[in-house]
Amino acid sequence: MTTPIIEVKTLSLWYGKFQALKDVTIDVEINRITALIGPSGCGKSTFLRTLNRMNDLIEGVRITGTVLFQGRAIYAKGTDLLDLRQNVGMVFQRPNPFPISVADNVTYGLRVHGITDRTVRDERLQRSLEAVHLWSELKDGLNRNALALSSEQQQRLCIARLIAVEPEVLLMDEPCSALDPIATARIEELMAELKKLYTIVIVTHNMQQAARVSDTTGYFLLGELIEVGPTPQVFTAPRDSRTEDYITGRFG
Numbered sequence: 001m002t003t004p005i006i007e008v009k010t011l012s013l014w015y016g017k018f019q020a021l022k023d024v025t026i027d028v029e030i031n032r033i034t035a036l037i038g039p040s041g042c043g044k045s046t047f048l049r050t051l052n053r054m055n056d057l058i059e060g061v062r063i064t065g066t067v068l069f070q071g072r073a074i075y076a077k078g079t080d081l082l083d084l085r086q087n088v089g090m091v092f093q094r095p096n097p098f099p100i101s102v103a104d105n106v107t108y109g110l111r112v113h114g115i116t117d118r119t120v121r122d123e124r125l126q127r128s129l130e131a132v133h134l135w136s137e138l139k140d141g142l143n144r145n146a147l148a149l150s151s152e153q154q155q156r157l158c159i160a161r162l163i164a165v166e167p168e169v170l171l172m173d174e175p176c177s178a179l180d181p182i183a184t185a186r187i188e189e190l191m192a193e194l195k196k197l198y199t200i201v202i203v204t205h206n207m208q209q210a211a212r213v214s215d216t217t218g219y220f221l222l223g224e225l226i227e228v229g230p231t232p233q234v235f236t237a238p239r240d241s242r243t244e245d246y247i248t249g250r251f252g
């Protein structure tokens with residue numbers, strides 16, 4: 001057993017009258033990759049967003065239950081959302097670099113957090129780009145507009161932008177869905193490296209990807225977390241027949 005960095009207890013979420021998450025309970029273990037799978041519309045993205053309170057931005061959302069990050073209740077009054085999102089950052093399906101230079105993208109969060117020291121910025125810039133294997137390709141093009149990069153480079157850049165503010169957890173919502181198979185394989189390799197330093201929670205439609213990259217897998221269906229366990233067990237000996245139906249391709 002390792003230590004959970006995030007503990008979710010009986011979490012439910014409603015969009016207006018529609019209940020999108022039902023009593024979800026899960027521990028996210030530190031320095032592990034947790035994959036969330038399940039058919040479209042089952043609440044994977046909604047759940048991921050609850051982990052850094054991104055649903056707060058959506059009108060009409062109501063949440064019950066608790067989410068502890070490093071033992072602290074993130075939905076408690078007085079939670080510093082800027083601080084939470086620095087520690088628990090998110091990468092989206094479509095890479096979303098800002099239409100500014102590569103360097104300014106990576107150091108964006110530092111400016112938000114008031115870190116203006118040039119030496120610190122340059123050092124974080126290099127270290128973050130090195131961590132995602134972009135430094136050697138881009139060190140002579142740091143002033144290039146990020147939108148001119150390939151999709152894979154853009155997704156790596158978005159990961160570098162998170163890393164620059166030294167988070168604990170990286171949330172990834174189908175981070176490879178806009179990438180070709182070769183780029184996908186390289187991003188998967190990168191995830192395996194990143195988990196030494198960070199905890200990763202990844203939503204994926206691709207069950208092979210979940211099986212390849214993750215340590216723990218959770219299966220969502222209609223807002224419920226049906227089953228969660230060590231990835232090899234979930235894929236070879238699921239405890240719930242509904243999980244088995246899904247992973248064997250009987251539906252979804």
Ligand SMILES: Nc1ncnc2c1ncn2[C@@H]1O[C@H](COP(=O)(O)OP(=O)(O)OP(=O)(O)O)[C@@H](O)[C@H]1O
Nearest residue numbers: 015018020038039040041042043044045046047058
């Ligand atoms: N902003 C919103 N307002 C109202 N309903 C929403 C909103 N976002 C999502 N939903 C609904 O909540 C349910 C869960 O959606 P969610 O996007 O979390 O599913 P998902 O598992 O990520 O699906 P996909 O695999 O297609 O990305 C769906 O029924 C969806 O229509």
Ligand SMILES: [Mg+2]
Nearest residue numbers: 044045046203
């Ligand atoms: Mg989704």
